[in-house]
Amino acid sequence: MNLASLTEFLTSGSRRVHLIGVAGSGMSGIAALLLALGHRVSGSDKVDTIEVQRLVKKGLNFHTPHLSGEVNGAELVVYSSAIKAGNVAYDEATQLGIPMVRRADALAAIMNSKKGVVVCGMHGKTTTSSMAAHVLRSCGLKPSHYVGAEIPILGTNARWDSEGEYFVAEGDESDGTLINYHPEHAIVLNIEPEHLDFYKDLAAIDAVYTKLVTQTRGKVIYCGDDEGATRVCASHPGAVSYGHDAKNRYRITDLVVKNFRSHFTTWRGEEKLGDVTLNIPGAHNALNALAAIALATEIGQPFDRIASALETFRGARRRFEIRHESPRNLVVDDYGHHPTEIAATIATARTGDWKRVLVMFQPHRYTRTLALKEEFGRAFGLADHVFVANVYPASEKPIPGVSGQTIVDAVLANGHPSAFHEEDITKIHQLAGARIQDGDIILSLGAGNIHEAGARLVKDLETRDALSTVMGPGTIKLYEPLSRHTTMRVGGPAQFWVEPETEEGFADLVSYCDDHDIPFMVMGRGSNLLVRDGGIPGVVAQLSKGDFARYEVNGVEITAGVGLKLKQLTAVAQNAGIGGFEWMEGIPGNLGGSLRMNAGAMGSQTFEQVVRVRYCDTDGNIFTRTPAEMEVHYRDVPTLRQNYALSATLRGYPASAEDIAAKIAESTQKRKTSQPIAASAGCIFKNPAAIPAGKLVDELGFKNFAVGRARVSEVHGNFIVNDGGATAEEILTLIGEIKAAAARERGIELETEVQIVGVDA
Known part of the structure; x- marks a missing residue:
């Protein structure tokens, strides 16, 4: 079908249409438009999504996985760019001779029945098309729209309004289908090398944009500050430029970007239109807003309504989307995956009051990673730490030698002091989280599934903050490497490493974890312990500070917190003239660990000297017990398996300083000759x-x-x-x-x- 016949087919009566790959963000928007137009719509995909289920409630007949029989009876099949020959539904439709069109063909045909506005460019088109649709709606024009992401302020990513004459659509240049559109107006944001898996070179990209511009009947609104957009658009009879430069028809002055907002003055030629406040971050979004201003002004809308609409605009999902905000940290997710987008997003992050910027980035496509590796190397300059995952293939086959390390190498080659590669996407949040400090903003960037890493980090940050509130005085860290805390120097990370300083705080922490099903364990000095390489989920507490490091001498008895090192306990006893503690001198542990396993050496055991133990249970209740009231065995104290020792009183005997020193020396010498x-x-x-x-x-x-x-x-x-x-x-x-x-x-x-x-x- 040509454009005219397809437009007639889709806008005149109910048809039976099947969509192959309906779960994708672009195809789900087509499904929404077709349903609103009254068609009987079915669709298939290899996955189900929340958006698909929303469409099912509106009438979509959905099936997963793809089946050949799903296309039977269809008058038209629409397929996404990811669908190729070999898909059973695609092959069946081909064999049956059912008319088949790509997603962009269907969108172009639907839009052709109205005054279409195509928003295109390598970066910013989702936000700009959303802004334009929101502005026109706020001006009372009732536009239909189609954008490539979920836009909360628009309600959905696609909407058909039979009353309005305008249709605002985000145009996808990645597969060359921009040439399908014959819009009333076009907005061209920027043109530069991108999608080089499809295009041979920049000249091929220019050719596609040139054809779109040629097919545009009315205004071609383009960024005059962008070399590529100017090259392609400036000669069009309806060309209207915008940007910072004074040569542009529409321009910005007095731009102030701070705390993820921007304020600027807008001009049309020498005419001051007025001031704009934009409540989404980034200088680049001020330019995107100017494109929407130019469009709305050119079709006769008053500036005050335009400015008011922009002030109420809120961004798209995954466009500098704040996922976690606390006084300690901010986590932002963004779709940016091209070097230009990455640099702009990091620059935006710098406009806030946060101290450092940490970036988790997932490269998208092997071809892009290879073609733009030098540009990627320069894009992260404003980030303090960069963590790069492996490449999200997006159906591409791997290219030998191309991986996340390719980008890390390029970043380091540009003089960046801190860039790391993590092959496992499920662990990259740990790599980043282990370096988080108060005052950091953390970005998850990429077009693949890096947002899932951000979500895992957010969940743990929220738990961290809750644990910190419960614990009170003390320290808490995410993903602390336990190899730093074991005498064996091995072990993966603790999900939450905590160092409480008060008995009350520790007891509250134990109770909270029990109530919320958070695994909990106490680690002493890390001796007699082997931590597996995957680390320890949940909370790992070390009691080494505050209440747990205190001690008191009373005659031949010493009462000490469980955090006191055995070597320190030996020294306390020696200074007080108390014998019986000499065997502890060379043990690299603390009192808590010694109590829990009834540690021993040189013929002695801990509980031979214990008078009483204070401990708390999992409900946070504190008890004092004598050894006779506890179950104590060789290298095992069952009472302390599920309960947590807080302090203990141990008894020695009067001894001279000379005798104690001699026994310590004897113990030390024996240990040196018998232990590594x-x-x-x-x-x-x-x-x-x-x-x-x-x-x-x-x-x-x-x-x-x-x-x-x-x-x-x-x-x-x-x-x-x-x-x-x-x-x-x-x-x-x-x-x-x-x-x-x-x-x-x-x-x-x-x-x-x-x-x-x-x-x-």
Whole structure:
């Protein structure tokens, strides 16, 4: 069908129309228009969406997945640019000889029945077409519209109004279908190299825009500050330029951009039209608003109504969309995926009062990443930290050597101090979140699914803020690497790392997490602990400050908070002339961990000296118990598995400074000669009844045996050391091999003494 016959077909009576790929944002808009025109519309796609379900309520007959039978009886099939031969519905329609048109053909035909306004350009067309539709509606013109995103202020991305004579549409240049439109007016925002997966070069892009401009009957409103738009549009008889430069027909002066708003004065030639306040961010959006002003003014609308409409305008989804706002941080999601868009969005972020800008970016298409890598390298200059995911392919096949690292390399080559690549899109929010400070604005940028990473970050920021309020004094961090806090120097991130400073705050935190089903654990100094590479979901608390670092000496008893290091406790006892604590001197842990597992060394155990323990339960209730009232075993205290120790009183005996010093020296010397100094978690296995674990490991031939960078110590067989860069997976593999050999060759089932926590990567 040609344009005239397709227009006649779609605007004169009810037809049976099927849409292949109806769930896409562009196709769902076509479905909405066809339903409003009274057609019987069916559609299919490989996924369902909220928008599809909204259309189903309006009459869409939807099916997923695509089926060949869905096109039976259709008088017309409309398909998206992503649909090709090989799709079962497409192939069936072809075989049956059903007329088939692309999305842009259908849109051009529908728009052709009204005074069409096509808004096009490489950047800004969704926002500008939305502004134009909103302004014309506010002026009482009842326009129909079609835009490429959800626009809350317009109600939906597509609307048909039979009473209005105008139709504002966002024109997609990515597949060359701009040539299908024969509009009354056109707005051309900018023209530069883009979509080079489709176009050979800039000349090919110019040719498509030139044809659109030639086919425009009325005004061609173009940005006179843009070289490409000027090159293509200036010679049209209806050309109207806009921009900052004084040569333009419509221009802006006195532009002030601050706190994500802008104020400016608008001129038409030498005539001052008036002032405009725009409540969406960015200097680039002031230009977009000027394009809408030029359109509305050229068709005779009063400036005061235009300015009033623009002041009430709110942006499209994923166009500098604020997803989280608190006194501490702001998270913004934006569709920007071209270097020009990225630079503009980051510049906009800088207009607020936030201290630093962090960017999570997902490249879109391998061809764009390769063709514009130098431009990408320059686009992130105003960001403090840049985190780049792997390429979102958008149906493209990978290009060897092209990935997110391509952009990181280009960014670093331009002198940027901080750019990182994360292959796993589900983890990029952790990479960024671990560096967040108060006062940061965080951007998620890209046309793929990077917004999902932003959503994950927002959820955790909201939880972080709630935990902080509950806890009171203390510190809380997102995605803290636990390798920093374990003596083994391995372990993935803690989702929420908290350091409360008061017993009351800690108890409230425990209760809150229990009420909200947030996993919770306490970590001491990180000895006798192996954290898996995926880290620990939920809250990990370290009690090392404030109330938990205090101690008091009373005779031969010492009452101390669980955060006190055992080495410090030994020193306190020595200074007070209290013996019995010397064995603790070389243990790299704190009192809390020692209590929880009844730690011991050199023939002594913690609970041999404990007088009483204060702990809280999961409801935040605090109790004091003696060892006789608790269940205590070798390297295990069941009472403290689900409860959390706060402090304890331990008893020693009077001793001279000389005796204490001698025993400490003896303990230190024995430890140096029998235990490795390399990074380790302490003893890996509990001692079996038949033979010490270290001797068994030696006899099995594992001394100095390694898996990756994890190695059995040559000093003591019950120690596994990290030779630098070992992973938890390597350590667990080594543990598994030792256990299997012990069972196979000696019939001994070794039990781990080290606590193994967390999830796999």
